[in-house]
Amino acid sequence: MIEFRHLIAIAYKGERVASRRLAARTGISEETALRATLETAAGADGLAHLLAERKAILAASAARAAARIADKAAANAARMTRHDGTPTPWRAWFDGSARPNPGRCGIGALLTGPRAERIEISEPAGYGNSSEAEYRALIAVLESALRAGARGLSIYGDSQVVINDVTGADAAAAPSLAGLRTQARALIGQLGGVALRWIPRHKNGEADALSRRAATASLASSAPNPGA
DSSP states (O other), rough: OHHHHHHHOOOHHHHHHHHHHHHHOOOOOHHHHHHHHHHHHHHOOOHHHHHHHHHHHHHHHHHHHHHHHHHHHHHHHHHHHHOSSOOOOOEEEEEEEEEEHHHHHHEEEEEOTSSSSSEEEEEEEEEEEEHHHHHHHHHHHHHHHHTTTOOOOEEEOOHHHHHHHHHHHHHSOOOGHHHHHHHHHHHHHHOOOOEEEEOGGOOOOHHHHHHHHHHHHHHHSOOOOOOO
């Protein structure tokens, strides 16, 4: 005889509801009621055939679910690779902010190395718009990398404007950022082997916090002193 747990496993929700109502109406056990409900559903093929058929359906459904999970994991891995790239000995993250925009700029960056080197940058960067602030942050971290003797460096930023401007064709470059672009490219040329990669803002948290801290300090220093 087919065990009750197997019957529960293959029964559809409607069949379980119907069997409970049958048990309540007739006073028979829930197992007997469910068996009777499923035997009715099985018809001439019999309960054993229904059990095998339902198990095959459940197995196929589980396989599809596993495939969806695997596909999602592969897609996530591909996104991570696209954003992060192959690990390199030196890694850096940069961000810049302007308050208001344009306004007082703050830059933030983090540079890490293969021997636990960790260099943080958080400083005011004059006046400008957000793209200029981002560029100044990139230049600052490139200068730090050059001083540290970094080789094999991946730099991450969430500014598509700056990343595209540095890596793009000369014809597509923004004229207003030309001076900063020239400076950044010169530093990249001195370092050699630098990979610039865009990442979404939520993955650039440390550099963002450093730039915001610098922008806040810049605003505070420029505010009028009531006691002066």
